[in-house]
Amino acid sequence: MPESTGVRGVKSAARTVALLELLADRGDRPSRLDELAEELNVPRSSMYQLLQTLVDCGWVRCDTTGSLYGIGIRALLTGTSYLDSDRHVRMVRPYLDEASDALGETIHMARLDGSDVVYLATRESHEYARTISRVGRRIPAHATALGKALLAERPADELPLSAEPLPALTDNTHTHRADLLADLAAVRERGYSVDREETVTGIVGFGFALRYDTPATDAISCSVPVHRLTDDHAARIVSVMGEIRAKIETLLPPASGATDWR
Structure with missing residues (x-):
């Protein structure tokens, strides 16, 4: 995580942002837990916990089997707010x-x-x-x-x-x-x-x-x-x-x- 302001980065926040950007970049291609953990070099258990938290908040969505993940509707709401403001x-x-x-x-x-x-x-x-x-x-x-x-x-x-x-x-x-x-x-x-x-x-x-x-x-x-x-x-x-x-x-x-x- 870049420290352009001289403030020490928060690892969990940086990891969350990296995950959301990765899911957004994949568009309509859903991702599996193992793929995301490997791509971001994060332990599988930690990635699972992060995904579940983001699913509960609406930032990430999962399919009916609970095995595939994609970007959630909250990302759209935030992006729209950026444009409107x-x-x-x-x-x-x-x-x-x-x-x-x-x-x-x-x-x-x-x-x-x-x-x-x-x-x-x-x-x-x-x-x-x-x-x-x-x-x-x-x-x-x-x-x-x-x-x-x-x-x-x-x-x-x-x-x-x-x-x-x-x-x-x-x-x-x-x-x-x-x-x-x-x-x-x-x-x-x-x-x-x-x-x-x-x-x-x-x-x-x-x-x-x-x-x-x-x-x-x-x-x-x-x-x-x-x-x-x-x-x-x-x-x-x-x-x-x-x-x-x-x-x-x-x-x-x-x-x-x-x-x-x-």
Whole structure:
């Protein structure tokens, strides 16, 4: 457990968080007691007690046999509370609707969290099937338009990247730092990022950092299938999304007196 505040971590709390994150990461794949104990290097008896406590509290659910475990409904309630209490998410949502109506494509809002971006809001296009993005989903920042827009706001020596090779989601994902840095330099020059089938094959994304924080932690993007992306449509996407960003930044200047979350 990181001790970034200088306060000694509580082992039981760290273990609980690690378990919940592991179950959440597995999604619809239920886990057995032995699997969880081995994955987290926790004695089987201790893991059983922890699971039963979390089941009783609603944070973990189990099947009718009592042998399979998954994330519980309390996690959803907490996640929803996070979104509802965040003034930036609340204020940006109507502009995602505006962008969606204007472009007819999928529009996202995400936040940088370590080396990943986490999707906070999505407006799906009705023209093509859902991609891998959804609210709460984590994606490596270097592989997405959203993430690259935010990484470009930071100096090269402060980028929150994992060790090389960087994880690849498609054959087009940058896996070498030098290639990514060259791309980020182009992002700074253009003022927006482009994900050329780096997250999902067949999908191109355009990302725009929202500079109401310094450095920016939130971004919006527009995703479009390659077969729908003409030069004129790309130019319209950049124009509309640039206007949406300007509206949001005008509405949400750096706030004095507001809670400054770390």
